[in-house]
Amino acid sequence: MSNISRQHQTAAAIPVSPDSPGSPFSISANLLRLFSHIKYENLAAGLSGGVISTMVLHPLDLVKIRFAVSDGLQMRPQYDGMVHCMRSIWQLEGIRGLYQGVTPNIWGAGASWGLYFLFYNAIKAYTQEGRKAELSAFEYLVSAAEAGMLTLCLTNPVWVTKTRLVLQYNADPSRKQYKGMLDALVKIYRHEGIPGLYRGFLPGLVGTSHSALQFMTYEGLKRDYNKSRKMPSDALLSPLEYIAMAAISKIFAVAVTYPYQVVRARLQDQHNNYSGLSDVMRRTWSNEGVEGFYKGMVPNLVRVIPACCITFLVYENVSRLLLGEYH
Secondary structure, three states: OOOHHHHHHHHHHOOOOOOOOOOOOHHHHHHHHOOOOOHHHHHHHHHHHHHHHHHHHHHHHHHHHHHOOOOOOOOOOOOOHHHHHHHHHHHHHHHHHOOOHHHHHHHHHHHHHHHHHHHHHHHHHHHOOOOOOOOOHHHHHHHHHHHHHHHHHHHHHHHHHHHHHHHHOOOOOHHOOOOOOOOOHHHHHHHHHHHHOOOOOOHHHHHHHHHHHHHHHHHHHHHHHHHHHOOOOOOOHHHHHHHHHHHHHHHHHHHHHHHHHHHHHHOOOHHHHHHHHHHHHHHHHHHHHHHHHHHHHHHHHHHHHHHHHHHHHHHHHHHHHHHHOOO
């Protein structure tokens, strides 16, 4: 018998331990343990927070995206600032114009926040399993990043659709490229295929660092604040305290990661053709310098800080109510 045959027989004779890290048994067991920590109350609470904040603040999101893609093309309306932009849209199309793309935004924000809180709390509980010590800042960061990646894989087509709808500048509904969310999804898929629905996915993956930094900061602030009060780290806080911690964590995350949002919006824009991530970055830097990567940041901050505060406040209270932890 040849050496190769003997080696194959020997390998086949060695049993695979269910406890081996790479074995199918181990992977299945770990997935089952992870799924055992899923609580759909977190999904409902996150969805509620995302939907409410989006309905209130969508016009500011529209303004932010229009500024983010303003790269000098003549086909785009020119705005002097946030107020001028909102007034111009109002004069051309009324309240309907300010709420262009609101349907995919509600779907996207609701689904994203719901799935994010669902995955994040499950991963966090899985990591915490069997330990008395609290998670470290790095473990919060990793848990939030993993939750963000899973969420983005499911929701990226919705965000592409929202961007396309928001960037329709014609006031005449009959001359608009997309009639609504479903029409946009179908047309993007028909003309651009799956890659079209996943435009901006790579910078979106980079953007998971935004949520990871935000959640790491938010969890750290809550933990340290409750320690200073000699309370459990997950003790219920007042609405004002949740708002303050959400705002601080959001400002920190935006300051660090905003340029990826500009790159992502430009990749998803139907009015310009980029060959990829490096092409967007090169042309933005060449034509606009460092300021190009921070276009729309002011309207973004004006929008995301209250949006974050509303989302986290609603989530914290609704989740505790559904989980029976509201005392």
